[in-house]
Amino acid sequence: MNVLSQATAFGGMQGVFSHPSEACNCDMTFAVFVPPQAIKEPRPVLWYLSGLTCTHANVMDKGEYRRMAAELGLIIVCPDTSPRGNEVPDELTNWQMGKGAGFYLDATQEPWAENFQMYTYVTEELPAFVAQHFRVDMSRQGIFGHSMGGHGAMTIALKHPDRFKSCSAFAPIVNPSTAEWSVGAFEKYLGAGKAAWRQYDACSLVEDGARFPEFLIDQGKADAYLEKGLAPWLFEAAIKDTDIALTLRMHERYDHSYNFISTFMDDHLAWHAERLV
Amino acid sequence: MNVLSQATAFGGMQGVFSHPSEACNCDMTFAVFVPPQAIKEPRPVLWYLSGLTCTHANVMDKGEYRRMAAELGLIIVCPDTSPRGNEVPDELTNWQMGKGAGFYLDATQEPWAENFQMYTYVTEELPAFVAQHFRVDMSRQGIFGHSMGGHGAMTIALKHPDRFKSCSAFAPIVNPSTAEWSVGAFEKYLGAGKAAWRQYDACSLVEDGARFPEFLIDQGKADAYLEKGLAPWLFEAAIKDTDIALTLRMHERYDHSYNFISTFMDDHLAWHAERLV
Numbered sequence: 001m002n003v004l005s006q007a008t009a010f011g012g013m014q015g016v017f018s019h020p021s022e023a024c025n026c027d028m029t030f031a032v033f034v035p036p037q038a039i040k041e042p043r044p045v046l047w048y049l050s051g052l053t054c055t056h057a058n059v060m061d062k063g064e065y066r067r068m069a070a071e072l073g074l075i076i077v078c079p080d081t082s083p084r085g086n087e088v089p090d091e092l093t094n095w096q097m098g099k100g101a102g103f104y105l106d107a108t109q110e111p112w113a114e115n116f117q118m119y120t121y122v123t124e125e126l127p128a129f130v131a132q133h134f135r136v137d138m139s140r141q142g143i144f145g146h147s148m149g150g151h152g153a154m155t156i157a158l159k160h161p162d163r164f165k166s167c168s169a170f171a172p173i174v175n176p177s178t179a180e181w182s183v184g185a186f187e188k189y190l191g192a193g194k195a196a197w198r199q200y201d202a203c204s205l206v207e208d209g210a211r212f213p214e215f216l217i218d219q220g221k222a223d224a225y226l227e228k229g230l231a232p233w234l235f236e237a238a239i240k241d242t243d244i245a246l247t248l249r250m251h252e253r254y255d256h257s258y259n260f261i262s263t264f265m266d267d268h269l270a271w272h273a274e275r276l277v
Numbered sequence: 278m279n280v281l282s283q284a285t286a287f288g289g290m291q292g293v294f295s296h297p298s299e300a301c302n303c304d305m306t307f308a309v310f311v312p313p314q315a316i317k318e319p320r321p322v323l324w325y326l327s328g329l330t331c332t333h334a335n336v337m338d339k340g341e342y343r344r345m346a347a348e349l350g351l352i353i354v355c356p357d358t359s360p361r362g363n364e365v366p367d368e369l370t371n372w373q374m375g376k377g378a379g380f381y382l383d384a385t386q387e388p389w390a391e392n393f394q395m396y397t398y399v400t401e402e403l404p405a406f407v408a409q410h411f412r413v414d415m416s417r418q419g420i421f422g423h424s425m426g427g428h429g430a431m432t433i434a435l436k437h438p439d440r441f442k443s444c445s446a447f448a449p450i451v452n453p454s455t456a457e458w459s460v461g462a463f464e465k466y467l468g469a470g471k472a473a474w475r476q477y478d479a480c481s482l483v484e485d486g487a488r489f490p491e492f493l494i495d496q497g498k499a500d501a502y503l504e505k506g507l508a509p510w511l512f513e514a515a516i517k518d519t520d521i522a523l524t525l526r527m528h529e530r531y532d533h534s535y536n537f538i539s540t541f542m543d544d545h546l547a548w549h550a551e552r553l554v
Contacts, residue, residue, distance in 0.1 A: 007531075007532050007534050007536040007537075008497075008499070008530040008531050008532065008536060008537070008540075009536035009537075009539065009540055010539075010540050011540075014536055061338050061339050061535075062338050062339070064341045064344070064539075066536075066539070066540075067341070067539075067540075067543075220285075222285065253285040254284075254285050255284050255285065257284055258338075259284040259285060259286035259291055259343075260284075260285070260286075262286065262287075262341075262343070262344075263285075263286055263287050263288075263343075263344075266344075
């Protein structure tokens with residue numbers, strides 16, 4: 001493990017680390033906040049998955065999670081959103097594809113399959129690595145994220161209801177199979193056959209029988225992507241005849257930025273802590 | 278006034294604006310957070326001056342001031358640290374001089390004097406502009422800052438004890454006339470004659486009779502610049518036989534970064550609110 005930076009914050013430690021990833025076939029960077037309570041005992045871990053164009057750094061810099069995480073004793077892990085490096089394929093002029101746009105799936109199509117194995121990375125390789133290097137209680141895990149990362153969090157929770165005790169999302173892409181900004185990427189990563197897309201689509205997963213007890217979703221009504229990319233009402237419709245509980249909060253005047261996320265970060269951390277701590 | 282961005286945050290508004298500055302002879306950018314209470318009535322204003330290499334954006338992104346400012350009803354204004362633009366002189370390989378290093382003084386030496394009038398900008402031009410465009414109660418002003426901006430806040434408060442009701446600083450340069458990272462800049466901006474430096478040096482100002490009732494200073498003990506650039510004990514010594522009160526808090530393990538600043542931001546906002554609200 002390579003320590004890129006470490007600093008004391010809110011009595012705990014905010015660090016940035018990198019390690020060689022077998023799944024992604026490149027070095028991967030991630031951020032970890034360790035609360036002061038972890039000196040005494042292993043603490044619950046909360047995975048934050050970021051949105052398109054982001055790295056681990058956006059939420060670390062702008063998410064304002066440390067004060068409350070320190071109070072509640074939560075370890076926060078923030079992975080990158082894609083493989084990185086000169087050897088990794090990309091579409092330089094397309095922010096919805098390639099670097100910064102891994103969509104938390106395992107690509108099956110060339111040239112992407114060689115590196116874009118973010119599902120395996122985030123659900124297997126990184127958790128094993130974090131469990132080895134930090135004082136995490138892996139029996140108490142929650143997952144959340146923003147936009148593309150909200151999609152990641154919800155699909156991963158739906159496929160691992162026994163592993164995660166809590167899931168929430170800020171402005172998630174709940175139906176990437178139809179959303180304007182993900183259809184192109186899904187086709188390139190997974191091929192034209194839409195059957196393979198369903199395992200990475202929260203609405204499709206629910207239709208196909210996947211279950212998770214409850215979700216918290218916050219969504220800004222001034223979000224420019226609300227209608228064509230996010231549309232949380234599609235998830236509301238998908239769970240209608242299930243026992244999945246959804247707390248969907250629509251907020252006047254809030255956009256898609258970290259101004260929105262940081263405003264409701266405390267609520268999300270408290271939501272997870274109620275189910276984890 | 279040019280609106281560069283505006284977003285809802287914590288029930289208020291975080292905006293970034295620019296305007297032509299007469300003092301600096303260029304366009305200047307600044308950030309303003311307006312709390313929700315300002316819809317009803319003019320609110321107190323707190324000026325945050327940033328450190329070397331920063332723009333208005335560092336504290337806006339990483340300072341974590343919005344939640345508490347919204348709670349307390351404080352308007353937070355964050356100016357840039359220097360004039361900007363292709364016409365403005367700079368020393369490209371020297372981060373302690375030129376752009377990003379205005380030191381909140383009025384330069385008298387060429388080629389700097391034409392643009393580097395940050396003292397006039399921050400104490401006259403920007404306040405007049407903010408008073409005109411935002412719902413600020415200019416009878417209730419506080420000032421704080423970080424590092425070079427802590428120097429700015431303390432010297433400006435010492436010279437305007439009637440205007441400011443409160444002053445605090447994170448890891449301030451209290452004695453730039455002797456600190457390793459400011460002596461070179463002071464000489465270039467103000468000339469070799471050290472008499473002219475004293476008006477921009479908190480320790481010298483106190484020695485020369487300037488007074489401000491009380492200061493709050495937080496300082497990390499793991500700050501790499503503590504010994505040679507900051508040395509808050511010099512200010513402690515300078516005020517020894519005066520009636521100036523100083524709350525100086527030294528914090529184990531904290532460095533010079535926004536991890537440190539954001540950790541103690543709430544305390545500073547509360548300090549100011551007690552004296553302003």
